[in-house]
Amino acid sequence: MPYPAKTTRNEILDAALEIVAKEGWAALSMRSVAKKLGVQASSLYHHFADRAAMENGLGRRAADELWEHLEGANGLQAIAEVYLAFARSKPELYALIASRSTEANSTGVSKAIWNRLLKEVGAITGDPDDTAGVVALWAFLHGFASLEAAGKFGGSGDRGGLRKGLDALIAGLQAKRHIL
Amino acid sequence: MPYPAKTTRNEILDAALEIVAKEGWAALSMRSVAKKLGVQASSLYHHFADRAAMENGLGRRAADELWEHLEGANGLQAIAEVYLAFARSKPELYALIASRSTEANSTGVSKAIWNRLLKEVGAITGDPDDTAGVVALWAFLHGFASLEAAGKFGGSGDRGGLRKGLDALIAGLQAKRHIL
DNA sequence: GTCTATAGGGCGATAGAC
DNA sequence: GTCTATCGCCCTATAGAC
Numbered sequence A, B: 001m002p003y004p005a006k007t008t009r010n011e012i013l014d015a016a017l018e019i020v021a022k023e024g025w026a027a028l029s030m031r032s033v034a035k036k037l038g039v040q041a042s043s044l045y046h047h048f049a050d051r052a053a054m055e056n057g058l059g060r061r062a063a064d065e066l067w068e069h070l071e072g073a074n075g076l077q078a079i080a081e082v083y084l085a086f087a088r089s090k091p092e093l094y095a096l097i098a099s100r101s102t103e104a105n106s107t108g109v110s111k112a113i114w115n116r117l118l119k120e121v122g123a124i125t126g127d128p129d130d131t132a133g134v135v136a137l138w139a140f141l142h143g144f145a146s147l148e149a150a151g152k153f154g155g156s157g158d159r160g161g162l163r164k165g166l167d168a169l170i171a172g173l174q175a176k177r178h179i180l
Numbered sequence C: 001g002t003c004t005a006t007a008g009g010g011c012g013a014t015a016g017a018c
Numbered sequence D: 001g002t003c004t005a006t007c008g009c010c011c012t013a014t015a016g017a018c
Helices: A010-022 A030-037 A052-069 A074-089 A091-098 A107-126 A131-149 A163-177 B010-023 B030-037 B051-071 B076-089 B091-098 B109-125 B131-149 B161-179
Strands: none
Touching: A010 A030, A010 A052, A010 A091, A052 A074, A052 A091, A052 A107, A074 A091, A074 A107, A074 A131, A074 A163, A091 A131, A091 B030, A091 B161, A107 A131, A107 A163, A107 B161, A131 A163, A131 B131, A131 B161, A163 B131, A163 B161, B010 B051, B010 B091, B030 B051, B051 B076, B051 B091, B051 B109, B076 B091, B076 B109, B076 B131, B076 B161, B109 B131, B109 B161, B131 B161
């Protein structure tokens, strides 16, 4: 074997994720990924057709990780905590799911996450298909995670905004139950 | 005057904003801005020290525009509508305020916007300094705007999630009033 | 304040040898 | 599947003439 395999699709994605996490999106390039792996940039094109294909792989990986975290949580409070914990621990990965629009993250695994939220919201409102409720919850969670990641809360933190908003939202969703 | 002024700080920012709005952030460069203005890229360095300084100028301009829109709105419902209308009509500009972290958008004009929200929330909760309430409202509005801009709601729109979330949030904030 | 010219770098992607 | 070499393009920023 004169030229044995030095890397794999998964290793390439690992390296790319590490670069994005440590140095930001601007630092991601075929060359920087290849350098971290100890191979030449041209070799990567045997694993991914082009840079866009590699980024789609990143999107799928990110959605997978969030899904694994959410899977074990029960109840809206727990879901919210896990969701925000993930966004805090891997902000670049989280941004990939909710902001960057890759091909992968608007279908597939994202659907599993969506259905998970549907189930939890349904348990509270009694409506098993409360799309509006999920949209409202997701908007709040994502907005909070996004503002926090951007440092908009300053040094003093959210000042209780998370608890207040979540409580209000849950109360509002529950209230609808009695009306229906 | 052998070399009369061909452009100004404001014209440069206008050109930059148009590029970002029409072609996205990736298309923004000193060269692309200069080309749109009919000058050489090197000339821009007489108006802004470097690219980062130009981007800070963009951040300040964006915050100014949002502030002008919010100034005329009265009541939380109206504020929410205006906020989202701005995010929809100028998504790249909006992203600059809430996501990109430039020097300008975390101080100065943003403070005016913050105080505006404080006043409106205070009118509902009775607490003139309800920071938590503002954080909760802002998180929801920003999250909704952000998900919408990313196309996460698909072709069928938000399915009533905006109204539901806003109603729940306002109801939740009002409820606190009676407890206090 | 603008210009030309250039330094000094990065990038995605491909061809062809092994 | 990896390598070397290269094409062709992009970029920020500076120096110095006018």
